[in-house]
Amino acid sequence: MELFRCLVGLVVVAGLARDGSAQHYWPLQKNQLPAQQQPLPLPQPAAPSDKCQVDQANRIQCGSADSTADLCENLNCCFDEHQCFYGKAVTVQCTRDGQFVVVVARDATLPNIDVESVSLLETNDPSCSPVDITSSFAIFQFPATACGTTFQEEEGYVVYENHMSSSYEVGVGPRGSITRDSHFELLFQCRYSDTAVEALVMEVIAVPPPVPVAAAGLLRVELRLGNGQCLSKGCVEEDAAYTSFYNPSDYPITKVLREPVYVEVNIMARSDSNLILNMEHCWATASPNPQSMPQWDLLVNGCPYHDDRYLTTVVPVDASSGLQYPTHYKRFIVKMFTFVDQSTFAPQRDTVFIHCATEVCYPSSTDSCEQQCHRQRRAAARRASSSQRDLVSSGKVILTEPRPSAANTKSKQ
Missing domain, CATH: 2.60.40.3210 (Zona pellucida, ZP-N domain)
Structure with missing residues (x-):
């Protein structure tokens, strides 16, 4: 980069x-x-x-x-x-x-x-x-x-x-x-x-003021953003963030540059403990169209995009999470950014949409479905059904201005 x-x-x-x-x-x-x-x-x-x-x-x-x-x-x-x-x-x-x-x-x-x-x-x-x-x-x-x-x-x-x-x-x-x-x-x-x-x-x-985030994913996979906060001594922020999530009534949701955006993708309405959700590719765009330009990679083959100075953080989801089916969930943290013009490098786009290409996998004797970041490719898994491989997207996350010191902010006189 x-x-x-x-x-x-x-x-x-x-x-x-x-x-x-x-x-x-x-x-x-x-x-x-x-x-x-x-x-x-x-x-x-x-x-x-x-x-x-x-x-x-x-x-x-x-x-x-x-x-x-x-x-x-x-x-x-x-x-x-x-x-x-x-x-x-x-x-x-x-x-x-x-x-x-x-x-x-x-x-x-x-x-x-x-x-x-x-x-x-x-x-x-x-x-x-x-x-x-x-x-x-x-x-x-x-x-x-x-x-x-x-x-x-x-x-x-x-x-x-x-x-x-x-x-x-x-x-x-x-x-x-x-x-x-x-x-x-x-x-x-x-x-x-x-x-x-x-x-x-x-x-x-x-920077102009912001708007929302959320999203029901297609084919019973959804992407949502955590908004939980640490309220007790010794609380771990990464864990607390995923204890609650933004609702439609919370929109618009605002973020400042480098503020963490807590992303969770999960399989909905399935009780098969053998299912494993994997992220094939997660990226961000400035518009709702996942194919639009510009784009910025967040996860590649389920692993942090290595050319990002602020690497996306993959949050492990295991039995300690308290979830009934931990393998149905993937979580990661992105530091908020804004798109800039490719030729002039002027900040141009303050809206960010997050997209993930997901795969629901059944483990087999030849494929454990485990994503390992040192592997470039893994064998194709036998999938539960063709409906369990698809794309999910967030709603809008719009950058808001940093918070200046209120004591020194003056209006035009």
């Missing part, structure tokens, strides 16, 4: 700050922010409980060392009675002397952002690179007139606007291409007037 790195936007959020001094703050160091920032007071959205759960070693100081709790809150940062620091979000600030300050947290979205891939539009100018990158944050500081910033006048404000982006990785297969990395775009502004300085998110372009 070939891997490519492609540019995409990054979900970020806005803060608000004002600086009365004429200082320049290059370079911005860890545990240090432009000194003496005086923020404009704005009501703050409710913060998620974990936004400020930043390890002491990873904290980057926000505001001056003597910042008060109120000042820290107005800067959209976190305060713990000893220090004002950036939380697990993305914060945009503007200074009086015409500087953007942007701090990007790895944990700002799910899946997490690769902070080393974050960049501005003007990537060829070394001064537009991050002034510091840690394992948890990327820190940018640059003049409002540089790094591809555009300029306009609007209703008493001088407005500077820029665009921040991150890269994503594309896996290229023989019949389609996918990505499991976040892909978003952000436009943000610094707005200056005689009396105020504002930082503002103008537009966030994210």
